[in-house]
Amino acid sequence: MSRLQTELSEQPVALARLLERQRERAVEIGALFRRADVDYVLIASRGSSSNAARYAQYLLGRAHRVPVVFATPSLYTLYEQPPRLSGALVIGISQSGESPDVGAVVEEARRQGRPTIALTNEPASPLGRAAEAVLPLEAGEERAVAATKTYLNSLGAIALLFAASTGDDGAHAELERMPEAVTAQLERSAVDLARLETLAPIEGGTVVARGVNYGTAYEIALKVRELSGLLFEAYSAADLMHGPVAAVAPGWPVIAVAPSGPALESMAGAIRAVAARGARLTVIADDAALLDQAELPLPLLPGVPEWLSPLVAVLPGQLVALRLAELRGADVDSPGGLSKVTLTR
Amino acid sequence: MSRLQTELSEQPVALARLLERQRERAVEIGALFRRADVDYVLIASRGSSSNAARYAQYLLGRAHRVPVVFATPSLYTLYEQPPRLSGALVIGISQSGESPDVGAVVEEARRQGRPTIALTNEPASPLGRAAEAVLPLEAGEERAVAATKTYLNSLGAIALLFAASTGDDGAHAELERMPEAVTAQLERSAVDLARLETLAPIEGGTVVARGVNYGTAYEIALKVRELSGLLFEAYSAADLMHGPVAAVAPGWPVIAVAPSGPALESMAGAIRAVAARGARLTVIADDAALLDQAELPLPLLPGVPEWLSPLVAVLPGQLVALRLAELRGADVDSPGGLSKVTLTR
Numbered sequence: 001m002s003r004l005q006t007e008l009s010e011q012p013v014a015l016a017r018l019l020e021r022q023r024e025r026a027v028e029i030g031a032l033f034r035r036a037d038v039d040y041v042l043i044a045s046r047g048s049s050s051n052a053a054r055y056a057q058y059l060l061g062r063a064h065r066v067p068v069v070f071a072t073p074s075l076y077t078l079y080e081q082p083p084r085l086s087g088a089l090v091i092g093i094s095q096s097g098e099s100p101d102v103g104a105v106v107e108e109a110r111r112q113g114r115p116t117i118a119l120t121n122e123p124a125s126p127l128g129r130a131a132e133a134v135l136p137l138e139a140g141e142e143r144a145v146a147a148t149k150t151y152l153n154s155l156g157a158i159a160l161l162f163a164a165s166t167g168d169d170g171a172h173a174e175l176e177r178m179p180e181a182v183t184a185q186l187e188r189s190a191v192d193l194a195r196l197e198t199l200a201p202i203e204g205g206t207v208v209a210r211g212v213n214y215g216t217a218y219e220i221a222l223k224v225r226e227l228s229g230l231l232f233e234a235y236s237a238a239d240l241m242h243g244p245v246a247a248v249a250p251g252w253p254v255i256a257v258a259p260s261g262p263a264l265e266s267m268a269g270a271i272r273a274v275a276a277r278g279a280r281l282t283v284i285a286d287d288a289a290l291l292d293q294a295e296l297p298l299p300l301l302p303g304v305p306e307w308l309s310p311l312v313a314v315l316p317g318q319l320v321a322l323r324l325a326e327l328r329g330a331d332v333d334s335p336g337g338l339s340k341v342t343l344t345r
Numbered sequence: 346m347s348r349l350q351t352e353l354s355e356q357p358v359a360l361a362r363l364l365e366r367q368r369e370r371a372v373e374i375g376a377l378f379r380r381a382d383v384d385y386v387l388i389a390s391r392g393s394s395s396n397a398a399r400y401a402q403y404l405l406g407r408a409h410r411v412p413v414v415f416a417t418p419s420l421y422t423l424y425e426q427p428p429r430l431s432g433a434l435v436i437g438i439s440q441s442g443e444s445p446d447v448g449a450v451v452e453e454a455r456r457q458g459r460p461t462i463a464l465t466n467e468p469a470s471p472l473g474r475a476a477e478a479v480l481p482l483e484a485g486e487e488r489a490v491a492a493t494k495t496y497l498n499s500l501g502a503i504a505l506l507f508a509a510s511t512g513d514d515g516a517h518a519e520l521e522r523m524p525e526a527v528t529a530q531l532e533r534s535a536v537d538l539a540r541l542e543t544l545a546p547i548e549g550g551t552v553v554a555r556g557v558n559y560g561t562a563y564e565i566a567l568k569v570r571e572l573s574g575l576l577f578e579a580y581s582a583a584d585l586m587h588g589p590v591a592a593v594a595p596g597w598p599v600i601a602v603a604p605s606g607p608a609l610e611s612m613a614g615a616i617r618a619v620a621a622r623g624a625r626l627t628v629i630a631d632d633a634a635l636l637d638q639a640e641l642p643l644p645l646l647p648g649v650p651e652w653l654s655p656l657v658a659v660l661p662g663q664l665v666a667l668r669l670a671e672l673r674g675a676d677v678d679s680p681g682g683l684s685k686v687t688l689t690r
Contacts, residue, residue, distance in 0.1 A: 039384060039432035042412055047587030061420050065428045067387055069414030074556050075406050078607040083410045087384035087432040101583065204576065211419050226588045231549065233578050238446065238689035242392030243571045246681050262423040266690065336591050344583035345611065
């Protein structure tokens with residue numbers, strides 16, 4: 001079995017470990033969000049961590065009713081003109097904690113006396129040391145280049161911060177059912193995926209989502225791209241309609257990530273639009289009517305609340321990425337020229 | 346001549362008109378940025394306007410030393426959970442001023458008593474009416490679906506706001522030389538582009554930039570994609586290295602946008618990385634050493650300061666987009682199934 005496959009299947013255990021060990025810490029860290037001088041949350045991240053950051057953008061935005069937005073690292077590094085960070089709570093997300101640009105944003109915030117939080121799998125890393133508070137991801141060692149369990153646990157850490165902020169035991173109870181839901185979803189999707197062979201071979205594809213699963217689309221596209229070198233890309237359903245849909249030609253694969261919730265109608269519109277252009281549809285959803293429109297339906301098991309749906313919706317995508325890479329004979333543990341830790345300034 | 350070609354060649358005149366008519370207004374609006382209660386700038390936009398917004402992110406970030414960040418419109422519309430906007434100055438950018446999601450963010454900010462600015466070509470539009478202050482783009486009527494002169498004038502409006510903020514006549518003098526620089530660049534690139542036929546036919550490509558030209562990469566990719574339906578995508582040089590470079594296979598076209606400035610070294614690294622993977626390189630740059638590495642060098646004329654380079658660096662990209670579409674026999678005024686105004690919630 002490849003390391004990637006091992007790590008992918010360790011996700012329920014890794015998530016359970018995070019929830020068990022870090023619940024109290026998340027409550028402590030959650031208090032930083034309620035500081036009277038916090039008007040917005042600024043996140044620095046790269047790669048898979050940026051996709052997790054998009055989840056934070058929706059979830060923490062809804063929890064605290066403040067904008068959760070992305071930093072522009074090159075202003076801190078290349079341009080050496082860091083902004084004033086009055087009003088900001090700054091979060092750095094990096095599994096390795098090594099990327100200098102992510103660290104630079106957190107260091108600058110610390111220097112300015114702003115509250116800082118690191119979400120990292122390596123609390124002793126430069127990022128972990130730079131931040132005032134650290135929420136360890138508890139994913140265990142991850143050796144495959146493509147992030148799986150560190151990604152899922154980044155989402156888990158964000159969900160813990162959300163649950164802590166609501167002060168509501170209901171949210172925690174929902175979150176604690178997720179390791180079991182992840183296990184069940186991995187098993188179910190592995191069965192559904194047997195039909196993937198009929199979709200391959202392909203040259204690339206477009207992944208579409210919106211709202212709380214916006215980052216899920218990016219993570220699935222990145223995973224397919226990293227593992228197989230296929231040209232996958234991601235769009236929000238809204239951005240896709242502002243021009244980029246022009247490149248969706250007859251036969252082009254589109255993966256729609258559409259769990260039930262406020263974004264469903266917008267997603268149904270995007271699915272109609274790409275279907276009208278002759279796209280070949282894979283649909284990750286729990287809604288029977290949407291699944292019926294897919295050449296490859298990948299059902300989500302019922303019972304997961306919308307706010308937690310990104311923790312399961314990414315799983316069929318990870319399996320698609322793994323299987324496409326295997327079908328192309330790629331080395332999934334060390335895909336084409338990538339390294340586990342990328343040091344960008 | 347197509348409408349698109351006409352509008353593309355009207356850009357110097359449209360830019361000159363904006364600079365002449367709106368300089369005073371930009372100074373008035375610029376004062377909003379200096380309000381003591383403004384800790385950050387929040388921008389709502391879609392499509393080409395989002396690419397202009399990335400220019401604002403760097404330029405206004407450097408001018409005012411505050412984070413300039415992007416709103417998450419679906420929290421205002423689909424989720425109906427708009428955040429508290431204390432500390433925010435809110436800018437909506439939309440050439441038509443019609444997109445409901447962009448309008449929703451500005452309306453909410455106005456309701457909360459925050460300062461709001463609209464950059465729009467239609468001051469009487471819903472967005473124009475919603476904002477406290479309007480900076481008209483003065484691009485004249487734009488009828489081709491793909492934005493050219495409204496995009497350039499969105500950059501021009503942002504540059505005007507930057508120049509106003511510096512209170513420095515030097516910046517204004519540099520900006521006022523840009524209509525002439527745009528004319529010269531369009532002429533020069535039209536000549537260089539004769540060699541494009543040797544690059545076509547292609548299936549798609551990746552556009553890479555960083556720093557102040559990050560949005561230029563997105564705009565060039567969007568323009569090619571809209572006009573020809575080719576699968577073009579954009580990445581920052583840093584994000585590309587965190588995984589997505591895996592899909593850059595031998596022979597894959599890469600357009601690097603690399604004017605001299607603080608981002609040049611990072612771009613040179615990305616160019617080395619994609620060249621090592623066998624990419625076919627188009628380089629938009631003024632640096633002779635970088636241009637020498639390109640199969641299709643598209644030189645930028647000297648004398649444009651880095652902060653204004655996005656106003657000229659996009660031009661060879663627009664011409665590439667137009668020419669690729671012509672070579673594919675596409676209708677450049679009404680490309681495949683797109684409409685001029687897209688109404689997303």
